[in-house]
Amino acid sequence: MKKRILLLLSFAMVLMGGLLIQGANAKAATLNLKPGTTTEVKAHNTQVLQNAINTSKTPITIPKGNFEVVGSIILKSNVTLVGATTNPADSKITLNNGPMTTETGKGATTVNNLQLRNFTLQYNANMPKYDFQKHNVHVYQSNLLEIGAVPKAEATANYHAIYKKPTKNNIQVQNMILNANQVGSAALSIAKAKNVNIANNQILNSGLQSGITASYTDGLRIDGNTVKNSGRSGISLYQGNGSAKAPVYIRNNKVIDWMERFGGYHYNAAKAAKIAPDMMLDGGIDSYGPANNYVYITGNNVSLQKENNKRIADNQKIEQKWGVKNARYVGYTGIRGSGIAHAVYQNNTVIINSPDAISFMTFNLRLRNTYTAPKYILVEKNKFTAQNISFPIRIFGGASDGSLASGITIRQNTFTINGDIPTYYKTLIDVREKTETISGKLTYFGTSLVTVTGNKITSKNVKQIIAGTPIRKLPVVDTLYIGQNRLNAKPFQKIGGYLDTVIQLPTYKKGIISGGIMRSFTDTAAKTIQLRDTAGKALTKPITLKKEPLVNFALKPIYSPKPKVLWITNKVGTKSVTKKVPLYLF
Numbered sequence: 288m289k290k291r292i293l294l295l296l297s298f299a300m301v302l303m304g305g306l307l308i309q310g311a312n313a314k315a316a317t318l319n320l321k322p323g324t325t326t327e328v329k330a331h332n333t334q335v336l337q338n339a340i341n342t343s344k345t346p347i348t349i350p351k352g353n354f355e356v357v358g359s360i361i362l363k364s365n366v367t368l369v370g371a372t373t374n375p376a377d378s379k380i381t382l383n384n385g386p387m388t389t390e391t392g393k394g395a396t397t398v399n400n401l402q403l404r405n406f407t408l409q410y411n412a413n414m415p416k417y418d419f420q421k422h423n424v425h426v427y428q429s430n431l432l433e434i435g436a437v438p439k440a441e442a443t444a445n446y447h448a449i450y451k452k453p454t455k456n457n458i459q460v461q462n463m464i465l466n467a468n469q470v471g472s473a474a475l476s477i478a479k480a481k482n483v484n485i486a487n488n489q490i491l492n493s494g495l496q497s498g499i500t501a502s503y504t505d506g507l508r509i510d511g512n513t514v515k516n517s518g519r520s521g522i523s524l525y526q527g528n529g530s531a532k533a534p535v536y537i538r539n540n541k542v543i544d545w546m547e548r549f550g551g552y553h554y555n556a557a558k559a560a561k562i563a564p565d566m567m568l569d570g571g572i573d574s575y576g577p578a579n580n581y582v583y584i585t586g587n588n589v590s591l592q593k594e595n596n597k598r599i600a601d602n603q604k605i606e607q608k609w610g611v612k613n614a615r616y617v618g619y620t621g622i623r624g625s626g627i628a629h630a631v632y633q634n635n636t637v638i639i640n641s642p643d644a645i646s647f648m649t650f651n652l653r654l655r656n657t658y659t660a661p662k663y664i665l666v667e668k669n670k671f672t673a674q675n676i677s678f679p680i681r682i683f684g685g686a687s688d689g690s691l692a693s694g695i696t697i698r699q700n701t702f703t704i705n706g707d708i709p710t711y712y713k714t715l716i717d718v719r720e721k722t723e724t725i726s727g728k729l730t731y732f733g734t735s736l737v738t739v740t741g742n743k744i745t746s747k748n749v750k751q752i753i754a755g756t757p758i759r760k761l762p763v764v765d766t767l768y769i770g771q772n773r774l775n776a777k778p779f780q781k782i783g784g785y786l787d788t789v790i791q792l793p794t795y796k797k798g799i800i801s802g803g804i805m806r807s808f809t810d811t812a813a814k815t816i817q818l819r820d821t822a823g824k825a826l827t828k829p830i831t832l833k834k835e836p837l838v839n840f841a842l843k844p845i846y847s848p849k850p851k852v853l854w855i856t857n858k859v860g861t862k863s864v865t866k867k868v869p870l871y872l873f
Contacts, residue, residue, distance in 0.1 A: 315346045315369070320354040329357040329383060336380070340366050349378040349406045359385035362434075364399045370406030375464045375489075378406040383414065386471070388433035389455060395479075397454050401434070404461040408432055410470040417495055417548065419604050422555040428495065431467040434458055435478035437502050445655035446526045446577050451503045455480035463488045469518070469548065472496040481505040481533060490514040490521075495549050497523040497573070498542075505533035513541045516593070518548035520573035526626065526655070527578045534581040542571040542589045550617030551601035558609065568620045568645050571637070576626010576653030583631045589621045590638040596674070599643045618645035621671070626653025628686075629663040638672045645678060647671040647702075650695060652684035652732060654723045660686035660732070664695040675706040678714075684721035684732035691768070691871045694736025704746040712783055713750040720758045731759060738768040740792060740873070749774060754783020755807075762787035762807070766868055769805070784809035788855055788866055791837070792873040800872070803839040804832055804855070812857035818842050818870070820849035829856075 318339055320332045333356040339347045340360070346367040360382070370378035380387070387408055389398045410431055417426050435455045441447070458480055467474040471494040477483055483504060490498040490512055498514035501507055502525040514521040521542030529535040550567040557564035569575075571589035574582065591597075605614040621637035624630060627650075637647050648671075652660040662685060671679065679702060687694040702715065710717075716739060721732040739753055752772055755763030763785045770792030772779050782789060786807040793802030804816065817829040826844035844851065851870040856863055 315348045316343055317348040317350055317371075320350060320352070322352050322354065324355055329355045332356045333358060333360070336360060340368075349380060351377045353379040353381060355381045355383060355411070357383045357385065360387045361391055362387065362389045362398060362401055364397070364401065367402040368406065369402075369404050373405055373462065375405050375407050375462055380406065380408050381411050382409070382431070383411045384427070386429045386431060386433050388430075388436075390433060390436045395454050398434075398458075399456045401455075401457070402459040402461075403432075403463060404459065405463070407464040407466065409464070409466040410468045412468040412470070414468070414470045416469050417552060419551045419555065419601070420608065422552075422559065424556070427471055429471045430473045430476040430496075431471060431493075432460070432465055432475045434460075434476065434483065435480045436476070437478050446657045448527075448578070448657070451479070451527050453479050453481040453503070453505065456482055458483040460484070460488060461486045464491065465489070466491040467493045470494050473498070473500045474517075475499045476501075477504055477507065478502045479504070480507075483507045485509045485512060487511045488513075492516045493518045495519065495552050497521065498545075499523065500525055501528050501535075503527040504535070505530050507535045509537045509540060511539050513543070515543045516547055517542075517545040519546065520569045521545045521571045521589070523569070523573045523575060524579045524582065524627075525575050529579055529581040531581050531629075534583060535579070537572060537582070537584045537587065539586040540572075540588070542587065543592045544594050545569070545571045546599060546601075546617055546619060548601070550599065551604050554601070554605050554616050564616055566616055566618060568618045568623070568649070570620040570623030570649070572621075573623045574625055574627040574630075577655055577657045577659035579627040579630075579659070581629045582627060583633075584622065584635065585631065585633045586635065588636045590636075591619070591641060594641065596640050598641065602643060615643060618643050620646045620649050622647070623649045623651070624661055624664065625649070625651040626655075626659040627661055627664075628659060630661075630665070632664075632666045633668055635669045637669065639676065640674045642675065644673050644676045646681050647673070647676065647679050649678075649681040650683065650685060652686070652721060652723070654725070660684050661695060662686040662688065662735075663693050665692075666695070666697045666700060668699050670701045670703075672703045673705070675709060676704060677709055678717045679704065679708065680716040682716065682718045682734055682737065685718075685734035685737065687735035689869060691736070691738060691869065694738060695734070696738040697742065698738065699741040700743070702742065702744045702746065704744075704748065706748070708746075708748050712754055713748050714754045714783055715744060715749050715751070716753040717756055718753065718763050719756045720763050722758065733761075733763045733765060735765045737764055737766075739772060740769065741771045742773070744772070744774045744779065746774070751781045751783040752779060753786070755785030757785045761785070762809075766790070766866075768792060768871065770873065780805070782807060786810070788868060790853070790868065793870060795872045798843055800842045800844065800870070801840070803837050805837050806835065812859045815856040815858075816840065817854045818844050819852050819854055820847040821852055822849055824849075826851065
């Protein structure tokens with residue numbers, strides 16, 4: 288009897304031990320990967336890694352070392368891939384002739400709950416790369432890490448809202464080194480995904496495309512990454528990203544050295560197609576558009592390091608290959624906001640010291656099946672520094688919904704321009720008329736509403752703070768609020784031409800509304816102002832303004848509970864036009 292009891296106890300102990308071992312193994316399965324570069328080793332590693340992804344219900348640990356695989360590695364739902372330590376350089380997966388991707392090439396795939404962290408994913412540096420001299424367009428062009436994809440038929444059809452159907456959800460890429468070694472396209476591509484967190488990674492040496500690129504995403508967070516030596520942009524929102532309920536956040540990233548390869552590729556492609564090459568000016572942080580909405584870009588640093596104080600290499604290659612003199616087909620833009628609305632740019636630092644520096648920031652409308660103009664844009668408390676820069680801020684076709692916040696607001700920023708602005712008027716903010724062909728008809732776009740307040744400028748060359756650059760010799764900016772700007776520590780509100788209605792910041796004190804109407808030098812209209820409420824009730828008598836650069840006003844309106852509107856009547860010859868501008872007090 289005692290022997291039977293002892294045997295049963297022994298069996299129970301063995302069973303419990305086995306369960307404990309299984310429990311310990313459930314925490315993480317370390318892969319049996321082999322170092323080396325032989326065909327057999329690569330095949331072994333590929334099979335082991337893919338089998339683990341296909342079957343494991345527990346985290347998969349990549350051991351210390353460098354392990355090569357061949358072909359595509361297909362990611363699945365509920366997979367966690369981690370390195371052996373918290374140092375991502377300790378565990379490396381080297382890809383040969385295929386990406387790590389969620390896509391199988393057999394239609395849309397659904398992937399949920401995917402985590403990648405603490406290891407290096409890289410392309411073999413010996414893989415074929417794009418060669419500017421050969422223009423080998425059929426060279427390998429897959430992304431390094433691909434979370435979702437836009438099918439070719441949809442990509443060539445431009446933006447359509449119906450294409451924004453997320454097939455990827457709850458994706459984490461953290462503490463990784465993604466090194467494309469200048470092979471392929473983007474280092475990290477995200478598409479048709481929601482709830483994506485890209486944090487504290489090193490994104491290095493993308494191929495022809497951007498370090499990080501995103502299309503059709505919601506709830507995308509890109510935080511604390513270093514993005515370096517990118518073929519195109521550092522961080523690019525291509526199209527259809529963000530929504531009111533699921534914004535995009537790009538925060539506290541370092542973007543270093545961009546536009547390294549794509550500019551030359553684009554020029555060669557234009558020449559091969561026998562069309563005139565246009566300039567490539569993608570931003571270090573970039574919205575291409577259209578339909579990028581509710582985007583918060585804060586606390587980022589955009590700068591040149593290896594390329595500091597140098598010309599862009601692709602411009603020099605264009606000169607050598609095509610015999611072009613002083614080529615400037617590729618230029619640096621720090622942050623670009625094309626096809627974007629409801630966006631905040633706050634507390635960013637942009638430093639561009641290069642002969643090819645074009646702009647700190649550019650905003651542009653984008654028409655690609657869907658039309659998106661920049662509106663509800665706030666540019667606040669950023670620091671911009673350059674030696675020479677052609678157009679510090681450029682705006683094309685900004686829109687508004689009538690309220691002050693719905694336009695483009697540029698306030699409390701610091702501009703330091705140590706050298707020249709190599710343009711005739713040397714303007715800080717250049718607002719340009721834009722054309723698009725819609726239904727076969729050439730359509731012109733000005734900018735509705737711009738507010739420029741409280742900016743500090745250090746420069747020996749800035750001559751005017753804002754001006755319009757027209758195509759048709761008509762005002763480019765409909766309404767401008769301006770005030771409290773300083774140049775070299777002195778008040779500075781000088782404006783250029785082609786601005787329609789310019790209002791110095793109105794204030795309210797003891798029942799008096801004080802402000803001023805500035806006149807662009809191209810404005811020849813006789814002007815009359817009157818304060819009314821939104822129902823049209825007159826609150827003051829009409830005042831006819833003198834034709835001077837600045838006419839101050841002090842208005843004491845009668846009481847009305849309704850919002851106040853400044854009626855401004857412009858008369859040229861016998862033609863009169865009255866504009867109703869909401870009155871905002873500062």
